[in-house]
Amino acid sequence: MGDIKIDSSLLFGGYNWRVLDIQNNRALIMTEYIIEQRAYHDAYKDITWADCALRKYLNGEFYDKFNVTDKSRIIPVINKNPDNQWYGSKGGADTKDSIFLLSIEEVVCKYFGDSSSKLYNPGKNQRYWFEKKDENNSKRIARLPGEKWSTWWWLRSPGRVNVKAVYIHGDGNIGIQGNNILKGNISDGKCIGGVRPSLWLKL
Template sequence: MQVGDRIVFDRYEWRVLDMQSSMALIITEKIVEQRAYHNVYKDTTWKDCEIRRYLNSEFYDRFEDANKSRIIQASVINPDNPWYGTKAGEDVQDNIFLLSLDEVCRYFGDSTEKLYNRGNNRYWKKNDENNSKRMAVFGNMYFWWWLRSPGRHNRLAAYVHGTDGCVGVNGNNITNSNGGIRPALWLKL
């Protein structure tokens, strides 16, 4: 197995994003469903959002027992939004999670320079050569998907645009139930 490979694990196809000793960070190749980030429009961080609860309970419980034993509970670091300074909340332990702004910029090409050196830009640069690497399909069309990081305030969550792969650092309304989910996890090899 190598970074960039596509593998089948349980019922989904996954992309390998990182390899460390005897484990691999994987993300679903496609958007697996649509859900709101949170069920109430109020300041919310990853630690307390509905989508985190769902991924680590109902979604996780659908895995076969043999496959659950290969999912490593990970320390999920939650950096603040680097453009707006929005607090991301406490780091947590999760079996399944969404990528952060930093991770989506690092693992899909390397656009971390654009993330941490905003300059005078109000929105993500459309000329980022890595945008197309972040695009994902839901059904038969490209669609936007959630990240776990906050947007410009804590009633917005960061996301990836569907048709151009731009990173939505400013965020989308956390109660928007059209947000795509691309779960990620650390897999024991």
């Protein structure tokens, strides 16, 4: 795998990944690019990460794309799913995941710089978005291969209500109010949620 360190890239299972963290001979990695576009859930109803269709897909059909050797290196973890910090919508039960999406805390406070002050102390004008001038926005921008412009991508955290999920806007800003969980099913192609899977990899 070469010299693996935080913020380096690696090839695993046919995808390019970015190393976000290293702990005890394992690395947290997330796909470098948006790998596909899918809905967060397949029905318009209150939902949390624990029960959503996207989690089922990532830990089922997507996970099964890896060969036996690669699967043996993917480490299942228990993920916490806190409530939305601005709106109080429920994050749901803890989950055991082999493949997962990052949470708002992980994206805002840990792996793309520290913007925690904006998460826990929103300004009077921060009703739906973080500051567009947030210094860490550029670190969160991602594209779908073949697309000229950056694309928005899902987090696993709930939005303002539980028919929405938090997302990263095309400019890297945090859509903490959330997008409709069925956005992946809209036929006009303008607002389809991007997927950037994450996993813990045995080194």
